[in-house]
Amino acid sequence: MKRNIVIAVVTAAALVGGGTATALAVAGDDDDSTSVTRTDDNRDDRGEDRSDDRDGDDDDGAVRAAAPGDVTAAEAITAALKHTPGTAVSAELDDGSWEVDVLAEGDTWHTVRIAPDSGKVLGAQKDDEDDAAEVRAALKGASVTAEDAAKAAAAKGTVVSVDLDDDGGDKGWEAETRASGGDARDWNVDPKTASVTPDRDDD
Template identity: 55%
Template sequence: MKRNIVIATVAAAALIGGGTATAFAVGGDDDSAANRSSVQLKDHDRGDDDGKDDDRDDAAENTAEAKAAKVTAADAIKAALADTKGTAVSAELDDEDGGLVWDVDLLNGKTWHSVEVDAGTGKVLGSWTEKDDDGDDAADAARVNSALKGATVGAADAAKAGADKGTVTSVDLDDDGTATAWNVETTGAKGAESEYDVDLKTGKVTADHSDDHADHDDQDDNDTDGSDD
């Protein structure tokens, strides 16, 4: 359940008079952390975005990112937990303007944290307390804590299980109030993406075909629309 983030670090700046200034940071991920990543992808590394074949461009980008990352999802989660106390809820390999990082979300009680980990070295580049832009932090936290109650398989365990299927690029708690699994995204040798569910209690890995069903429904809708013309 990757969350839309608004990071609000309230500044008490005294620019005149020698005080210490703390900058406002409002938005999503911190670009400065990505800029410090040891893995900087160039446009040609990620494939040419010529607009003619989006699937091809996406596959090339997925392949480049997966190959460039030297740190696994499981290791990134481990590094984040060593830096910030909490329970890992998600981890995503993220290319921010060329800087490759693992963005790991942690939950400690009712407080959300975002930790960015260098995808090349495993070094923590930054960590922030998060605030959800819809103001539902407490409700989100309660839902996640309820889903993880009694779970024996954590995000890092799910990442390790998914690694048997391909290079893991994302681990996320299934975005459902009655979540029973981790959703793991992998990238194959040719950039093809696959999704798997890892059971929270048993660790059993099964293919996730929910997107296939959605694509099929979209195709049915398009066919229906076309027949009405």
């Protein structure tokens, strides 16, 4: 009678950044067959490869997630105005890029998108806005630009938006900042003195 000997050797290796565990099973019988089974930690429970997930990039090359980058709000406004001259009325970090609204000559509106990591212009489009008269009235006598307001508010945290409030009696700049812990705060920036005060409506 022949004897069947089964020897199981399991070797686990943990690699930094996603290890790989490999199991070897050696069975000794009449034909001394050997089988090798590989288990890759880069596959999930469904057997799909997860190696690309660690890179944080989508297959379609989507723009990076919205977050304060190397380009400040003031720098984004400067880049937008260099591309599309006019009066910057707002700037917001949205959908992974800065969106700067510019009121150009002839009361035409443009939205200019700026890359938050390089300051390059990603695109620009003409918008159909009809409140040019209200904006120009709100800015009459103002010496503080959107860029100035963004710089002033930067003393309170990372500016993620700046916008002209042209409604009501308290016309001026509004800015939103994010602290290092992620807390958001709203501020009012005086259009003549650039003084920054907490927004009374900020909860």
